[in-house]
Amino acid sequence: MNAVNTTVARDDHYNFAYLDESTKRMLRRALLKAVAIPGYQVPFGSREMPLPYGWGTGGIQVTAAIIGTEDVLKVIDQGSDDTTNAINIRRFFGRVTGVRTTESTREATIVQTRHRIPETPLREGQIMVYQVPIPEPLRWLEPSETETRTMHALAEYGGMHVKLYEDIAQHGHIATTYDYPVIVNGRYMMRPSPIPKFDNPKLDNNPALMLFGAGREKRVYAVPPYTRVKSLDFEDHPFRVEQWDQCCDLCGSTHTYLDEIILDDQGTRRFVCSDTEYCADRQANGHTGPALTVDAEASV
Amino acid sequence: MYVAVKGGERAILNSYRMLDAYRRGDTSIPELSLAQIREQMPLAVSRVMAEGALYDPHLAALAIKQAAGDVLEAVFLLRAYRTTLPRFGYTQPADTARMRLSRRISSTFKDVPGGQILGPTYDYTQRLLDFSLEADGDEAHDEPLLPAEQPVAASMPRVTDLLQHDDLIDQEPIPPGDPAPFDLTRQPLSFPAGRDARLQNLARADEGFLLSMGYSTQRGYGNTHPFAAEIRYGALEVDMFIEELGFAVTIGEIELTECQMVSQFSGNAQEAPKFTRGYGLTFGYGERKAMSMALVDRALKAGELGEAATAPANDHEFVLYHSDNVEASGFVQHLKLPHYVDFQANLELLRHMRDEQTAAQAAEMPHILADEAVSS
Numbered sequence: 001m002n003a004v005n006t007t008v009a010r011d012d013h014y015n016f017a018y019l020d021e022s023t024k025r026m027l028r029r030a031l032l033k034a035v036a037i038p039g040y041q042v043p044f045g046s047r048e049m050p051l052p053y054g055w056g057t058g059g060i061q062v063t064a065a066i067i068g069t070e071d072v073l074k075v076i077d078q079g080s081d082d083t084t085n086a087i088n089i090r091r092f093f094g095r096v097t098g099v100r101t102t103e104s105t106r107e108a109t110i111v112q113t114r115h116r117i118p119e120t121p122l123r124e125g126q127i128m129v130y131q132v133p134i135p136e137p138l139r140w141l142e143p144s145e146t147e148t149r150t151m152h153a154l155a156e157y158g159g160m161h162v163k164l165y166e167d168i169a170q171h172g173h174i175a176t177t178y179d180y181p182v183i184v185n186g187r188y189m190m191r192p193s194p195i196p197k198f199d200n201p202k203l204d205n206n207p208a209l210m211l212f213g214a215g216r217e218k219r220v221y222a223v224p225p226y227t228r229v230k231s232l233d234f235e236d237h238p239f240r241v242e243q244w245d246q247c248c249d250l251c252g253s254t255h256t257y258l259d260e261i262i263l264d265d266q267g268t269r270r271f272v273c274s275d276t277e278y279c280a281d282r283q284a285n286g287h288t289g290p291a292l293t294v295d296a297e298a299s300v
Numbered sequence: 301m302y303v304a305v306k307g308g309e310r311a312i313l314n315s316y317r318m319l320d321a322y323r324r325g326d327t328s329i330p331e332l333s334l335a336q337i338r339e340q341m342p343l344a345v346s347r348v349m350a351e352g353a354l355y356d357p358h359l360a361a362l363a364i365k366q367a368a369g370d371v372l373e374a375v376f377l378l379r380a381y382r383t384t385l386p387r388f389g390y391t392q393p394a395d396t397a398r399m400r401l402s403r404r405i406s407s408t409f410k411d412v413p414g415g416q417i418l419g420p421t422y423d424y425t426q427r428l429l430d431f432s433l434e435a436d437g438d439e440a441h442d443e444p445l446l447p448a449e450q451p452v453a454a455s456m457p458r459v460t461d462l463l464q465h466d467d468l469i470d471q472e473p474i475p476p477g478d479p480a481p482f483d484l485t486r487q488p489l490s491f492p493a494g495r496d497a498r499l500q501n502l503a504r505a506d507e508g509f510l511l512s513m514g515y516s517t518q519r520g521y522g523n524t525h526p527f528a529a530e531i532r533y534g535a536l537e538v539d540m541f542i543e544e545l546g547f548a549v550t551i552g553e554i555e556l557t558e559c560q561m562v563s564q565f566s567g568n569a570q571e572a573p574k575f576t577r578g579y580g581l582t583f584g585y586g587e588r589k590a591m592s593m594a595l596v597d598r599a600l601k602a603g604e605l606g607e608a609a610t611a612p613a614n615d616h617e618f619v620l621y622h623s624d625n626v627e628a629s630g631f632v633q634h635l636k637l638p639h640y641v642d643f644q645a646n647l648e649l650l651r652h653m654r655d656e657q658t659a660a661q662a663a664e665m666p667h668i669l670a671d672e673a674v675s676s
Contacts, residue, residue, distance in 0.1 A: 014384070018384075020384075020386070043488040044488060045485075045486045045487050045488055046488065047383045047485075048379040048382065048383045048626065049380065049383070050380040052626075052629065052630030052633060052634065053626060053627045053630030053634075054627075054630040054631035054633070054634030055634050055637065057630075077638060078638045078639075078640055078641045079641060082308050083308060083638050084308045084311065084312055085637050085638070087308045091309070114637075115641045115642060116641055133631070143617075145491060145617055145621075146492075171653055172653070172656060173649065173653065175653075177642070177645035177646050177648070177649050178641070178642040178645045178646075179642075194639075194641075194642050195641075196641055196645040198645070216627045218488035218489070219488075242644075243648075244648075257641065259640055259641070259644055274641055
């Protein structure tokens with residue numbers, strides 16, 4: 001059912017994957033450094049792309065630097081292959097590379113994402129490319145880049161623990177829900193990009209390579225396969241992820257990240273999987289949620 | 301069913317067509333030609349070339365047409381095109397003293413060698429709407445001006461050169477070894493940023509941003525007491541050294557606007573009081589931008605001169621990280637993209653915390669009621 005595989009004719013007015021080869025090489029060097037120093041933000045000579053800054057130019061440049069003719073690309077935004085920005089980026093790569101694109105997480109060799117990690121577990125050899133708006137985890141504590149780079153050099157991360165502690169003192173909880181800071185390989189503090197903290201545990205010890213690109217801020221960073229990624233917490237306030245009282249309305253899943261959909265102005269709402277491909281896959285395998293059960297009953 | 305996001309591709313393709321129709325407007329009105337834009341909107345073309353960092357009036361006109369007159373969108377189009385261009389090499393440094401001048405003024409001296417040339421300027425127009433332009437009346441205007449009695453000198457020294465001769469202004473010697481300048485389009489900005497990187501950033505910076513930052517220094521946020529020593533606008537030949545020939549050849553002519561501000565520096569234990577420079581340069585005719593750039597350039601020098609440097613315009617990171625309108629426009633407008641995953645995460649936390657607060661209040665409520673009963 002899913003996996004709408006498409007190949008678009010390549011527009012050969014542009015170099016393969018749009019960027020010229022020397023720019024790709026510059027990017028690959030930066031990425032190699034990023035892999036060698038997990039979680040460290042490597043500055044790179046970010047280029048203007050034909051999509052706006054803040055709309056995934058970092059991720060697009062990373063994908064452009066690593067993609068080859070044999071790759072199969074999946075692009076998601078908010079977990080979905082069908083959001084306009086994901087479609088636009090997929091169309092862009094279709095046009096400038098002609099590679100096969102897919103909605104299937106299993107089939108993809110490269111998954112470019114904004115704000116989610118797919119629910120389907122990743123495997124060795126796959127590469128996740130994250131679009132990053134602000135790469136610096138310490139930015140809200142310290143606006144100056146000169147200062148934050150020094151703080152990273154000295155592993156001076158006490159300020160973040162104080163912030164989380166103040167959250168607990170004030171609200172009873174850590175009030176960070178997405179872009180939740182992590183420590184990579186016991187050394188660098190890293191922003192996982194604005195994924196919900198629900199997805200943070202997926203970063204830990206993941207068999208896939210994780211590459212992060214921030215185009216406007218001109219930084220790349222990486223989490224190599226099987227690397228420790230620890231979400232910040234306290235012994236008496238352990239890290240916890242979002243939970244829902246409801247299940248997915250379509251596939252009945254109780255273990256996935258759910259989007260809330262407002263149906264009317266009377267407060268009626270339903271919840272569905274944010275990862276649309278995973279949800280569709282479950283439905284194809286016979287899982288049903290309350291909505292489909294009700295529909296089925298109504299039609300009997 | 302309620303899958304809200306299907307059909308996105310068709311929506312995108314339809315939006316292209318709607319945009320084309322919106323941009324074209326009423327088809328009974330003749331279509332704008334690129335030549336019309338280039339010739340009749342030269343200031344818009346100048347701005348798009350300057351901030352788009354590409355000197356090409358034809359492509360700038362195309363960008364303006366394609367962007368339906370949105371100058372920032374046109375700048376973005378030109379920048380995105382620019383990245384695909386190969387780099388053949390570097391031209392010889394431009395000597396603005398050799399400019400073929402259309403305008404040259406100094407506000408620091410009553411008369412300067414070469415004289416003051418007002419040229420084409422809005423400065424002393426009375427800002428009254430000219431209704432004669434309304435009825436395609438341009439052609440009806442006066443006969444062309446007769447040439448000036450005295451030709452403009454082929455080479456005209458800059459006022460700052462005169463000050464430099466008297467040692468009244470900070471020297472700007474070529475750094476030892478004359479190293480290749482930083483290249484902002486190839487290297488990420490890092491701090492402390494050298495003046496080469498700063499000037500490149502400011503030359504591409506948004507005019508509105510520089511205008512406001514420059515203005516802020518005049519109103520007391522980092523006072524620099526500036527004087528416009530010289531503003532000049534004109535055309536300049538661009539030379540390139542050709543290895544195979546062993547000499548430089550002229551490859552074209554570009555229009556430039558240059559502004560040099562001077563401001564007082566009170567000196568310190570090592571240095572006598574002197575004037576310091578602020579420098580502004582833009583492609584085309586962009587006087588407001590060049591002046592603003594010069595003010596901000598000077599403000600960014602404050603730290604190096606040992607001044608207080610506490611105002612926003614003195615803060616290198618603040619100015620240089622926020623000056624680029626392609627970056628700023630993209631990031632501000634990315635808020636249009638879906639954020640519902642993060643919003644859902646916030647919503648979950650908010651509901652959780654509100655439930656806890658309600659529960660806590662409910663637990664306290666009996667005591668409050670009891671207290672009220674006692675007090676009444």
